[in-house]
Amino acid sequence: xxxxxxxxxxxxxxxxxxxxxxxxxxxxxxxxxxxxxxxxxxxxxxxxxxxxxxxxxxxxxxxxxxxxxxxxxxxxxxxxxxxxxxxxxxxxxxxxxxxxxxxxxxxxxxxxxxxxxxxxxxxxxxxxxxxxxxxxxxxxxxxxxxxxxxxxxxxxxxxxxxxxxxxxxxxxxxxxxxxxxxxxxxxxxxxxxxxxxxxxxxxxxxxxxxxxxxxxxxxxxxxxxxxxxxxxxxxxxxxxxxxxxxxxxxxxxxxxxxxxx
Amino acid sequence: xxxxxxxxxxxxxxxxxxxxxxxxxxxxxxxxxxxxxxxxxxxxxxxxxxxxxxxxxxxxxxxxxxxxxxxxxxxxxxxxxxxxxxxxxxxxxxxxxxxxxxxxxxxxxxxxxxxxxxxxxxxxxxxxxxxxxxxxxxxxxxxxxxxxxxxxxxxxxxxxxxxxxxxxxxxxxxxxxxxxxxxxxxxxxxxxxxxxxxxxxxxxxxxxxxxxxxxxxxxxxxxxxxxxxxxxxxxxxxxxxxxxxxxxxxxxxxxxx
Numbered sequence: 001x002x003x004x005x006x007x008x009x010x011x012x013x014x015x016x017x018x019x020x021x022x023x024x025x026x027x028x029x030x031x032x033x034x035x036x037x038x039x040x041x042x043x044x045x046x047x048x049x050x051x052x053x054x055x056x057x058x059x060x061x062x063x064x065x066x067x068x069x070x071x072x073x074x075x076x077x078x079x080x081x082x083x084x085x086x087x088x089x090x091x092x093x094x095x096x097x098x099x100x101x102x103x104x105x106x107x108x109x110x111x112x113x114x115x116x117x118x119x120x121x122x123x124x125x126x127x128x129x130x131x132x133x134x135x136x137x138x139x140x141x142x143x144x145x146x147x148x149x150x151x152x153x154x155x156x157x158x159x160x161x162x163x164x165x166x167x168x169x170x171x172x173x174x175x176x177x178x179x180x181x182x183x184x185x186x187x188x189x190x191x192x193x194x195x196x197x198x199x200x201x202x203x204x205x206x207x208x209x210x211x212x213x214x215x216x217x218x219x220x221x222x223x224x225x226x227x228x229x230x231x232x233x234x235x236x237x238x239x240x241x242x243x244x245x246x247x248x249x250x251x252x253x254x255x256x257x258x259x260x261x
Numbered sequence: 262x263x264x265x266x267x268x269x270x271x272x273x274x275x276x277x278x279x280x281x282x283x284x285x286x287x288x289x290x291x292x293x294x295x296x297x298x299x300x301x302x303x304x305x306x307x308x309x310x311x312x313x314x315x316x317x318x319x320x321x322x323x324x325x326x327x328x329x330x331x332x333x334x335x336x337x338x339x340x341x342x343x344x345x346x347x348x349x350x351x352x353x354x355x356x357x358x359x360x361x362x363x364x365x366x367x368x369x370x371x372x373x374x375x376x377x378x379x380x381x382x383x384x385x386x387x388x389x390x391x392x393x394x395x396x397x398x399x400x401x402x403x404x405x406x407x408x409x410x411x412x413x414x415x416x417x418x419x420x421x422x423x424x425x426x427x428x429x430x431x432x433x434x435x436x437x438x439x440x441x442x443x444x445x446x447x448x449x450x451x452x453x454x455x456x457x458x459x460x461x462x463x464x465x466x467x468x469x470x471x472x473x474x475x476x477x478x479x480x481x482x483x484x485x486x487x488x489x490x491x492x493x494x495x496x497x498x499x500x501x502x503x504x505x506x507x508x509x510x511x512x513x514x515x516x517x518x
Binding site: 023025026029030033034037038040041042044045046047048049050051052166168169172173176177179180184185186190191 | 284285288289292293296297299300301303304305307308313317424425426429430432433435436437439440445446447450451
């Protein structure tokens with residue numbers, strides 16, 4: 001019961017705290033304007049190069065942008081506590097770490113889902129992309145899975161932020177890696193083999209492929225394999241993140257490096 | 262004159278050193294556009310069209326300059342505010358513009374690193390050998406692009422002074438700039454109503470001049486327009502900077518707390 005309280009109430013408090021700094025002056029440029037502009041940029045690059053269609057770039061880039069809140073918010077979970085000088089207090093509590101950190105991940109997943117859907121809807125409206133009405137529920141589900149998977153990577157990044165102070169740089173680097181390797185703008189088949197292999201072990205890749213198939217009128221049953229793989233990849237990063245949190249927490253206690261800035 | 266040049270030189274070198282040692286402003290400012298250039302080049306590569314790769318290669322090389330300037334310049338004064346040095350800069354016995362321009366020039370220098378890094382990256386990773394008809398005119402066009410972007414950055418820095426979270430505004434300018442300046446997409450391909458917006462950015466003309474120099478066409482017309490637009494921004498920024506500082510002093514709003 002205590003773990004459930006930590007999971008839900010802790011997660012809710014973390015979400016509310018996020019809006020202490022994620023006010024409309026930051027939220028609108030960062031999480032609404034930027035994803036729409038990224039979608040337009042690559043849709044026009046595709047038109048200029050004569051490669052792909054608008055739907056391909058709308059789905060790929062909208063889901064890619066879900067990585068921004070998923071990576072940065074999880075990084076901020078650690079970094080924000082450090083800046084607020086509350087990280088030590090959080091880590092000396094007897095609360096179990098799994099509900100503590102996964103509870104914080106829940107609102108991040110919702111945020112990532114929202115950002116991706118804003119991108120998809122904007123792409124549909126601005127670029128006149130047609131998505132069959134029957135596909136929307138399945139797309140909504142796949143975007144949730146993809147955001148959760150990205151949040152797993154964000155948790156691992158947040159754990160590394162216990163040691164690496166430049167979590168903003170780390171988040172941007174990971175975002176770029178996802179952009180290039182995950183079939184966001186170039187189908188995996190058109191990427192060099194080694195890049196496609198790396199991409200298949202990253203979050204986003206299978207989710208994007210599934211969402212594209214759904215937008216092309218496939219059914220949820222047709223993409224079960226891709227969705228399962230996306231869940232699997234997300235689970236791997238989540239477990240890795242929790243393991244890294246445990247390791248770096250122990251290291252920071254031994255080396256007294258928790259509040260080092 | 263001598264003291265003016267000395268102040269400009271010291272301020273420029275100091276800021277360049279600060280930026281070069283920052284992971285966020287130095288390394289990431291080069292890495293981030295480089296990865297987007299990579300993504301764009303991967304798209305163009307699918308067609309296996311040498312003309313397309315030349316077009317994208319030139320644009321990708323220059324687009325990083327926009328990131329270095331547009332994103333960071335917007336939050337220049339906010340950063341000084343965070344560091345607690347904004348009041349000192351405003352109280353200094355020289356106009357604020359004489360402090361800001363060397364900083365934006367230092368940002369443009371980071372942008373030049375980015376140009377070189379991208380050209381080397383394109384050569385090594387994509388085997389793109391950029392065909393440049395006139396290297397002197399190409400280099401001149403790139404340098405004019407850096408110079409006018411510094412003036413544009415000066416304009417951005419003073420206009421965003423009252424925006425408390427100007428860093429997010431700067432980050433949001435990144436993609437529109439890449440789209441509007443014709444780096445990877447011809448301006449003609451954009452909707453007609455966006456064309457005037459493209460023409461109002463000096464980098465659009467600088468990019469056209471870079472392409473002219475590469476294609477063996479005279480870039481002087483586009484370079485002239487690039488300088489003219491850049492100077493307009495400099496004059497407006499100098500005027501706005503003075504007015505905003507006066508207003509902030511009168512209303513005690515410099516700290517925005």
